[in-house]
Amino acid sequence: MNRTSSASAMIASLLFAVGAAQAATGGNQVMLNGKSVHGEVVAAAQGARVVNVDAGKAINVNCGDVVTFQSAGKSFTWKFNSAAHRALDVRDIAPQGFTDKKQMVYVSRNEGEGA
Template identity: 45%
Template sequence: MSKFKSFGTAAILLSASVLASATTQPDTFNNGRSWYGGPNSAEQATRVVDVNSVEAINAKCGDTITFRNGDKTFTWRFDVVSHRAVDFRKVAPAGFASKELVVYVSRNDTERN
């Protein structure tokens, strides 16, 4: 009986350790690339979004968007794991946005179900 109890305790400790490390890991793959895509050139952008005039942003996976805040801009291509909502601050340069925004990324038309 104690053999099973110690195995259960070890399993619980291992699970807790894995969960703790998962929550403290940065939002990047092992190769350093972001889970949310990456910076891109403004020439590749399909649209420009003024972050001061929106409450949320809708994008399709693979979209490249230039974001504007006053005279500052940056361009991002969204390649999001599991097509999840992205906290805009995770992709924007530090200090770029003065308010909280969410980018809702959906599958694009060419992706399989």
Template identity: 45%
Template sequence: MKFQTLKAAVLFAGIALTAQAALAATSATLLNGNSVYGVPAQATAASKVIDVTKAAQQINLKCGEVVSFRNGDKSFTWKFDSVGHAAVDLAAIAPAGFAGAGIKVYVERNEGERN
């Protein structure tokens, strides 16, 4: 009887984790509330500044990189620590009112990550 109870508990936990992962994937938010694309960061931590008015439609970065984006007098800084190294539309992580539509950021593994 105890084995069946344990088996049912493990099965239920697996279903719950699968449902949580699916929810996180569809909402682009992890269970802890952070974005699957990374987190906002302090401008002083940025390794580069990208002016979106002069940027290409595609920006290539390494996972863990901290970048400040500028558009006129508006700016924001983001640490790209993405789940699965997914590409992201800049508009999806930019604050409201920050133009950047059409720019896609591609995040690749950094040298310190395992395969």
């Protein structure tokens, strides 16, 4: 096998692996280190914004915001450190089984990130 074919095979294998990883995480967008491109789960923070997913209203957040999501007696807290500042469904970041309801979250840049 020549170098070009070997490099092509390696790239194809890497793309397959990334696709498989995304499929395994329910289509979540993850970085190569396995972390979400949208942020991370954090410990519940005093003063964090609380959103009831069962209300079904879309929410707007800024990058860096900490939000506690609640649904049917369950909750999780998320810090938005978004790489792309785009809309996502709360189900994309929620723990498995948290909710089956769609709720859009619109992530904007924070003041320190500029326009």
